[in-house]
Amino acid sequence: MPRRKALKTGSRTRGRGHKKGRGAGLRGGRGNAGCHKTKRIMYERVGRVWGAHGFKRPQTVVMANNAINLKVIEENASEWIEQGNASKKGKTISIDLKKMGYDKLLGTGVPSxxxxxxxxxxxxxxxxxxxxxxxxxVNG
Structure with missing residues (x-):
């Protein structure tokens, strides 16, 4: 505690000088008291939100799926064959999307x-x- 404050403790008004300044009534309560009544307008003007909002899902439940559409496969198949991520046997193209880091295949697009x-x-x-x-x- 700074020296000046320390010297004022013990006096009635603690440096406020008036009867008004004795308690917390002049400032509308201590801390965040009255935020649902007296100080609500301040929160509304500042735009702060009071209280709890929503919830956080447990990380064990949340699974990040890295999905890919058929359209993307169709567009990139020739590049993947050149890079070695896919192979062509006859008319069939074999792609291991699991190795490429994808978890799910979605149906947007038409395979040719x-x-x-x-x-x-x-x-x-x-x-x-x-x-x-x-x-x-094939499920891999």
């Missing part, structure tokens, strides 16, 4: 060729479209 895709999860539409094109999805 037969794909043999290895991935841990796929939507029903994606499976339907790949099989209609003559390919298959």
């Amino acid at each position: 060729q037969a794909y043999n895709i290895t991935i841990s999860a796929a939507s029903a539409k994606a499976v339907e479209k790949v099989e209609a094109a003559g390919g298959e999805i």
